[in-house]
Amino acid sequence: DAKTTQPNSMESNEEEPVHLPCNHSTISGTDYIHWYRQLPSQGPEYVIHGLTSNVNNRMASLAIAEDRKSSTLILHRATLRDAAVYYCILRGWETSYDKVIFGPGTSLSVIP
Amino acid sequence: GAGVSQSPSNKVTEKGKDVELRCDPISGHTALYWYRQSLGQGLEFLIYFQGNSAPDKSGLPSDRFSAERTGGSVSTLTIQRTQQEDSAVYLCASSLETGLGYNEQFFGPGTRLTVL
Numbered sequence: 001d002a003k004t005t006q007p008n009s010m011e012s013n014e015e016e017p018v019h020l021p022c023n024h025s026t027i028s029g030t031d032y033i034h035w036y037r038q039l040p041s042q043g044p045e046y047v048i049h050g051l052t053s054n055v056n057n058r059m060a061s062l063a064i065a066e067d068r069k070s071s072t073l074i075l076h077r078a079t080l081r082d083a084a085v086y087y088c089i090l091r092g093w094e095t096s097y098d099k100v101i102f103g104p105g106t107s108l109s110v111i112p
Numbered sequence: 113g114a115g116v117s118q119s120p121s122n123k124v125t126e127k128g129k130d131v132e133l134r135c136d137p138i139s140g141h142t143a144l145y146w147y148r149q150s151l152g153q154g155l156e157f158l159i160y161f162q163g164n165s166a167p168d169k170s171g172l173p174s175d176r177f178s179a180e181r182t183g184g185s186v187s188t189l190t191i192q193r194t195q196q197e198d199s200a201v202y203l204c205a206s207s208l209e210t211g212l213g214y215n216e217q218f219f220g221p222g223t224r225l226t227v228l
Contacts, residue, residue, distance in 0.1 A: 032214050043116075043203050043219030044155070051214075087154075091214075100145065100217060102155035 004088045009107040012078045020073040020106055022088030027068050031092030035062065035073050037084040038105070044087065047073065083110045114138070116220035118204050124226045125194055133189040133223045137206030144187050145205040145217065146179060155203065161187065194227045201225070 005023045012018040024033065035047040048055055048062045050071070055062040061074040075082055087105040117136045125131050137144050146158040157171040161181045172178070176194075181187040191198055201224050205217040 034214075036217075043205070043222055044217075045219065046216040049214055049216075085154075101157055102147070104154045 003101075004090060004103055006086070006088050006103065006106045008104065009109070011109045011111060012075075012082075013111050014080060015077050018075040018078045018082070018108065020075075020086050020088075020108065021070065022072070023070045024088070024090055025069045027090055028092055031090040033062065033064060033068075033071050034089045034091055034100075035060070036087045036089065036102075037082075038087070039081075039084045044102075047086070049091075078108075078110045080110050080112060083108055116204055116206050116218050118202075118220040118223050120223060121221065122224045122226075124228065126228050127196060128193055130190065130192045131194055131225065133191075133202050133225070135187045135189070135204030135206075135220060137185065137187070137204070138208075138218055139185075141206035141208050141218070142184070143207045143209070143215070144181055145207075146187070146189050147203045147205070148173075148200045149203060149222070150200045158189070158202075191225075194225075196227050199225055199227045 032049050032051050034049040036044040037047050038044040048057050048060050050062045050064050063072045085105040085107050087102050089100060116138055119134045123131055142163045145160040147155040148158055149155050159167055159169050159172055159179050161167045176192045179189045201222040203219055203222045205219045207215045207217045209215045
């Protein structure tokens, strides 16, 4: 299965931008890149996804490298509520679209 | 509209007992997933259902674990002869379509299982 690697943890100051990296060097051409986050004591929630082009939504931006072997989730202005574990996931036919495998993710701490 | 719901929210049981965990997916969602999350760990895939197809049970950790989905809606995860290592939060998720790489999963709040 194609896998992703992320740093175990990161810190950010409140109201500053945060760049969360993800490496997926074995990504296939049909794999979508998804990001979820899990707030303390809650189930994961969808953040954003993309295939080739950069994506923006109300929560975050996703920057995808030209070779697609890495991506970066960008939180433009971190708030205390953004403290969570962020998961970078690949979804495609080779990894079975429906069998979503979560890695350990990146634990983001936001410092007031 | 209503999100994914799970019941009970907490379950404490004695070692060796059977437990049933319930998941009500979002109405109209054809795919349903079960995950397990042990304390301080990531999510472990258990099983998923898609429409009327046979479920992918490849993530179930032992034959003590089983799941069914009745009428393409509600799902029940059953753990027989519970062991202390079964203690975890069991999360259910559903999504609108299957076989597509971009469909969003919606997660329930989870059931916290404690086996004494």
